[in-house]
Amino acid sequence: MSARLRGRCAIAGIGNTRRWNAPGRSPFDQLQEAAVLALEDCGLGLRDVDGLYCAMSTSGLPVLNVAERLGIRPRQADGTMVGGASFLFHLQSAMAALETGLCDVALICYGSNQLTAGGKLASMPDPQPYEAPFAPRYPISSYALAAARHMHQYGTTREQLADVAVAARLWAQRNPDAYARGALTRDDVLASRMISDPLSKADCCLVTDGGAAVVLVSAERARDLRRQPVYVLGTGVAVSHRQISAMPDLAATGAVESGRRAYAMAGLSPRDIDHVMLYDAFTINTLLFLEDLGFCAKGEGGSFVASGAIAPGGSLAVNTNGGGLSCNHPGMYGLFTLLESVQQLRGEAGERQVPNARVSLAHANGGVLSSQATAILGTADTL
Structure with missing residues (x-):
């Protein structure tokens, strides 16, 4: 069944802040800039986004915070948090949502100020009973x-x-x-x-700051947008x-x-x-x-x-x-x-x-x- 999704969706826009050392910019600042850049890349706007996918190590409620920050009210959202792979998990989730009509424009986005915040990972609340004794x-x-x-x-x-x-x-x-x-x-x-x-x-x-975003739409819609579509094959x-x-x-x-x-x-x-x-x-x-x-x-x-x-x-x-x-x-x-x-x-x-x-x-x-x-x-x- 999964083969039915081959090539049905495309990445229509990408955004990269390229701000690796950005004092004064919060994770949400980085994310917002990347999101706007990705939408501008393909000729869409925040008003077009009805699917939101995000994860942040610095936010326990990233979807709620990001939706409020961007001023959008998505009808489909996913805040799956599995570490650095989260966004490719989101990609698969967004593909299914687009295919089934749960959303029409999916925004996958991220922002961080890890470097300027001190270079450390956010706190890790998960217990480590078998490892903690060894520090x-x-x-x-x-x-x-x-x-x-x-x-x-x-x-x-x-x-x-x-x-x-x-x-x-x-x-x-x-x-x-x-x-x-x-x-x-x-x-x-x-x-x-x-x-x-x-x-x-x-x-x-490295330890840096940064923000990234991609816009995912159906293959049919992508062909009518500004940039050359890149299709998700698998x-x-x-x-x-x-x-x-x-x-x-x-x-x-x-x-x-x-x-x-x-x-x-x-x-x-x-x-x-x-x-x-x-x-x-x-x-x-x-x-x-x-x-x-x-x-x-x-x-x-x-x-x-x-x-x-x-x-x-x-x-x-x-x-x-x-x-x-x-x-x-x-x-x-x-x-x-x-x-x-x-x-x-x-x-x-x-x-x-x-x-x-x-x-x-x-x-x-x-x-x-x-x-x-x-x-x-x-x-x-x-x-």
């Missing part, structure tokens, strides 16, 4: 545990993890909007301060655990399931993908998702990255904006993967543009490898 650093110690397991099980090295960060920086140097564009070598990553063994500071994503989501101590397999994520579902809806396979955006909160994420989404065999992510495959000029264009490691990471990064996918499929990515990109895969992660969501987007000639 872990949240969330890095959880990802460090997964990295250590991958290294033990498959022989992955810190050098290979470092190559993930270096590849992201090389892409960021082609993106004038990236927050971190300075030189970065494998030795630089290995020499950076250890935070939670085996992950160093350079294995960790989506898939998965939830596997909350805390890392409950993760079924530290070396395999729910991306196996979300990817399988997205590929099935799209009728495509990894070999059909021209461009990839992976939520790289930490360097180990990129390795895990490359494997679990089928771009290389399980356990071969380290050698795949070390070969130069995901860097500029490699065989697979990955995180071309610089990713969370070098472009931006305002607490919850998932929606920004969609923005870069859309820019690439529109042919608007400038120096980092992937030639002849027709199909892009965006993948988001939430919690501590807890929630996974995959979206496959395509140009008109993929329908």
